[in-house]
Amino acid sequence: xxxDREQQDDKDDDGDSYLQxxxxxxxxxxLETLPRPIRTPSGxxxxxxxxxxxxxxxxxxxxxxTTDSPSGIRKxxxxxxxxKVPDDDSIPIHLDHPLTIIQGKPVGTTTTExxxxxxxxxxxxxxxxxxxxxxxxSNDDDETKxxxxxTIPSMFxxxxxxxGEIQVHSxxxxxxxxxxESTVSPPDxxxxxxxxxxxxxxxxxxxxxEGLCLSLAWEGGEQESHSTTTWRNTCLTRNVISSYxxxxxxxHKVHLKPSSSSSSSPTNPLDSSRWTxxxxxxxxxxMAHRMxxxxxxxxxxxxxxxxxxxxxxxxSNDHTNVVFTGGDEGLCKVWDLRLGGTQGPIHTIDTFxxxxxxxxxxxxxxxxxxxxxYDETIQIWDIRMLTQSGDTxxxxxxxxxxxxxxxxxxxxxxxMKWHPYDxxxxxxxxxxxxxxxxxxxxxxxxxxxxxxxxxxxxEGPFLLELKERQSFTRHxxxxxxxxxxxxxTPHRHVETAASCSFYDKSLYTWNVNRQTP
Numbered sequence: 001x002x003x004d005r006e007q008q009d010d011k012d013d014d015g016d017s018y019l020q021x022x023x024x025x026x027x028x029x030x031l032e033t034l035p036r037p038i039r040t041p042s043g044x045x046x047x048x049x050x051x052x053x054x055x056x057x058x059x060x061x062x063x064x065x066t067t068d069s070p071s072g073i074r075k076x077x078x079x080x081x082x083x084k085v086p087d088d089d090s091i092p093i094h095l096d097h098p099l100t101i102i103q104g105k106p107v108g109t110t111t112t113e114x115x116x117x118x119x120x121x122x123x124x125x126x127x128x129x130x131x132x133x134x135x136x137x138s139n140d141d142d143e144t145k146x147x148x149x150x151t152i153p154s155m156f157x158x159x160x161x162x163x164g165e166i167q168v169h170s171x172x173x174x175x176x177x178x179x180x181e182s183t184v185s186p187p188d189x190x191x192x193x194x195x196x197x198x199x200x201x202x203x204x205x206x207x208x209x210e211g212l213c214l215s216l217a218w219e220g221g222e223q224e225s226h227s228t229t230t231w232r233n234t235c236l237t238r239n240v241i242s243s244y245x246x247x248x249x250x251x252h253k254v255h256l257k258p259s260s261s262s263s264s265s266p267t268n269p270l271d272s273s274r275w276t277x278x279x280x281x282x283x284x285x286x287m288a289h290r291m292x293x294x295x296x297x298x299x300x301x302x303x304x305x306x307x308x309x310x311x312x313x314x315x316s317n318d319h320t321n322v323v324f325t326g327g328d329e330g331l332c333k334v335w336d337l338r339l340g341g342t343q344g345p346i347h348t349i350d351t352f353x354x355x356x357x358x359x360x361x362x363x364x365x366x367x368x369x370x371x372x373x374y375d376e377t378i379q380i381w382d383i384r385m386l387t388q389s390g391d392t393x394x395x396x397x398x399x400x401x402x403x404x405x406x407x408x409x410x411x412x413x414x415x416m417k418w419h420p421y422d423x424x425x426x427x428x429x430x431x432x433x434x435x436x437x438x439x440x441x442x443x444x445x446x447x448x449x450x451x452x453x454x455x456x457x458x459e460g461p462f463l464l465e466l467k468e469r470q471s472f473t474r475h476x477x478x479x480x481x482x483x484x485x486x487x488x489t490p491h492r493h494v495e496t497a498a499s500c501s502f503y504d505k506s507l508y509t510w511n512v513n514r515q516t517p
Contacts, residue, residue, distance in 0.1 A: 016474040018510040019093055019496065026053035026077050028500035028507060030122050031481030035363070035420035037085050038153050040173070040196065045085035047485055048171060048197055049095075050157055051500060051507065053077045054119025074119030074162040080171070080199060083509070085487055085494055093485060093496050093509055119162035122215045126238065127155040156202075156256075158240060160213040166242050167204040168254060168278040171197050202256065203278030208285065211246030211295075217302040219320055221363055236275065241303060241323055243288075247295030249325050251284040251337075284337060289327030297328040297355070304334075304383060305361030305369050324369065326356025332371055334386060347386045351379065351405070360416040365423055368403070372413025378428070380404040380440070380464060404464035409436055410471075415482045425469070427497055429482040434473035435499045437512050440464045470513045477503035485509065 030052040037045040054076040155171040174196050219239035236256040256275040289296040304322035321337045330352045333345035353375030362368035371379045380403040411433025419425035428436040481500040495512045
């Protein structure tokens, strides 16, 4: 499964250093971690890291269609890795053995011996933390008892597939799974021989489009916000948006359902172990992007970064009803579903020189959203300041005011990940340009309540400037996936990135420079 493993922590001739390199089983397309590691009962800190892969078969090379053919032209893997936080800063982070999840044979394949999924093009976590207390004593006569608190995370992972469906999986710690023959007890020394999580497919959506499912995003982002999840009629419900190569965008309500033996009124409805199936209800679907009157790929979609509390009235939630989409024709569109949003966008951002490839809402700064493009630049917007284009005949858009618009980053921007705790740091996957870590430095006082006044004759007005902290160009092909492995306490600091590239089947971990160059 893993053909190559290397470790290297010295500078190479080209200036790139890395902690570890692994050759992936198939072509790596997406990589997703959590914003902080999970503590096991043995005291280890581990990041679960999902790698989505796919591979084109010989049949794919001769087809002109965008979807998988009946022969199953794209096969996929979903690999789960465990990444351990070192006990000491001097010890490099390492990758444990991957767990490959077999999801089913390719569409139309009649050979039962080959059991594989369709290609996986994107994936997103949905998770939160639960705490449980255990009282311990050395013997029955000991009146002094110690109480320890263990954090048992609830984790789900959604995947976007080349055959057009989205799937949801539960990811449970094996030490918390009961009545499971494959349960792994945490060793005393924290030396894991296998990935310490059990992955179970809960369900998948219907395939209603001819295109590939290119991207997906949970409402409210990856970490659980109780404002975006409802507990009704014994179901846990959250919205997910997905985008397709045939120009469509779809929103589903995902209902997580408990087993029949589970209580209908649980004391903790967010305990992931109770959920055994997922039902997908399509609520919206529309043609969002065209180019020359033909459907354009919708590379990315997300909900608006509005942190509003949930109420019983679904229509009161702005983050549910306002969505962003980015298409291959070079437009970012904003849709308000309450205003018949599927009939037309309320805003169209046309300041890109090529297709819009990635949208990344800020996890902490409300109203901020980062956009990336094939034009090799990134833009950062405050969504409260969006307006229609200005004088487009002169090639200027004076009414569309960005917080920031970068110069070329050396490649198309395919992934953008905000730092887990530094509000002004971004990790970029820039395709043939490798990866970048950049810092955004305020040039004026940037306040959440609005912009400062600027001279109307200024070409900006840009309120941020970019400073490159580090580049990583070890990848020999398109860097499609990147995410943070960053963790800090008063006594420990780990700031590392993981990235993957497609054609050379490579996964790297590498340290991020702590000092600004």
